[in-house]
Amino acid sequence: MALLTVKNLSVGYHTRKGFLKSVQGVSFSLDQGKSLGLVGESGCGKTTIGMALMGLLPDNASVTDGMILFEDQDLLKMSKKEIRQVRWKKVAMIFQAAMNALNPVHRVSEQISEAILAHDADISEKAAMKQVESLFDLVGIPQDRMRDYPHHYSGGMKQRAIIAMALACHPSLIIADEPTTALDVIVQDQILSAIKDFQNKLKISVIFISHDIAVVADVCDNIGIMFAGQLVEYGRIEEVFDAPMHPYTKSLLASYLTLDKDVVQLNSYIGETFDLINSTTGCRFCERCSVAEATCSLVAPEWVEISPTHKALCYQCK
């Protein structure tokens, strides 16, 4: 039984220029203990999906279609109070390593125990603090740094503290939105292994949102490639990496540096980003596609199954 099933999710933003269809018809499912990577360029809608899962979409956003089934309950149909109880208790989030995810005027330990206290009416403050101590052990921050303020922490420590915070209520799903983006590669590696570690130990499902396909390859079981608000390829990590089907996935993988290949010139994309307000019916990638045919720009592409676990949204894959 899938822990999370997203069906045909469509989200848009009301903007001054018109209704911006940020996410269109995205479907995927995630089993308990598994991890899914969502990869795509900026503005492709991956963060919007994350926010929709948390029920944290901004005021100008509206979900136009679809459902998000989490433990057989539709998150989109929940009242504000119900979704507040799901947040962090069931679905937690690791934010970007930006300086600001922790409140500067409260101690780190207080910010973590606050989450525990908010979801467990019976626990005492002392017991919550005890839990925070064990969380700090788990993510590898010395306990004597618990009562520090966020600005005393380095970027890596902050991110560890945020991971500790995400684990505080023993959620069954964690959404990690670009968790390593602002960190240098060494710290990035430490954070990724920390995430992999707790995922294996605690059997938590993770949705990993990133623009870095290499990061996702490292930690995820499944991968979904997103382009212009649509999922364009979905499959197990090794399937997608070994035999990418969608032209966009191919070009993404081609522009990814490896040590075992000599790359003289990196691929760079030609063309503008897709217009999400006045979108056309045809394939969204066809303007940038090297194998596009005349019909591609006229007819919407359909899913092509390559294997039971691997599919791509492209006519040319047949």
Added chain:
Amino acid sequence: MEIRKFVFKRLIEIIVIFFVILTVLFLLFRLAPGDPVTRMVDPTMTPEDAAHLIAQLGLDQPIWLQYIYYLKNFFTGNFGISFHYGVAVFSIILNRLPNTILLFSTSILLSAFVGIFFGKIASWHKGKKTDTWMTLGALFCHTLFLPWLALIMIWIFGFNIGWFPLNGMISPEIWLDSSSGFWLKFLDVAHHMVLPLATLFLIHFGSYLLLMRSSMLDTLKEDYILTARAKGLEEKVIRNRHAAPNAALPVVTSVGISLAFSLSGGALTETVFSWPGIGRELVFAVSNSDYPLALASFLLIATVVLISNLAVDVLYAYLDPRIKY
């Protein structure tokens, strides 16, 4: 440890700035047109008597010598004798200062608390009716002309309805009556204070409200507010524990500076309400060329401004753990 060092360094700076201000003020008053004697003596006085009076006040000496004398007296704690009242400046100020502090600190703290509270609420309902009416109300009150508002208040509540006294700070019959106890006197002052307090409050709370509102709106865009929401905290907790303490920081600065400037800025209010404070005395001293009194009043204001700036810095370090000196 570090904060002590910082305060010490700032105190030294404050002392230097203070003497610069003293010198400039001293010269400015001497350079200003008009002299104290022509205002004091009656026109029938002989020139000899006038010259004698000038010599008595020490105004026949060269300016630099007057300055040295002033400094010498200053260090012995002697601020001179008022030309007009003929009593020590120090005792006049000591007599007037508590009245000013009472009225203005009450009004500023009251308007800051109310402003912060409603600014928080307005920002929370941004774009809705609550916000619109609060912002409009705050803007309207803030743009009122203080002396006009003061007169209108006196006219409506003092003259027409007669709830409050027209002016002054005390009713002599109560204070001269030896049988009246503390509470009666307290209530009497409070009764006199209502109108000036309400006037100052109406003028000032709007700026705190608007400041808090915009500061809150900035804070609410921060990532840690999103974190707090994601944690499943109640909206009330997010507003009061995560947004408001951060948003209140600029308001604290503003309150500190207002407290300092209220000593001088109160001249208009004190004059209209005949409130026996330092602001009214200051206007009187300047227009009568009462050098010692004016100089001492200005120096007092300068000191308060300098000290409250330091106090705000220290308070900031307490409120915002990121700030280290």
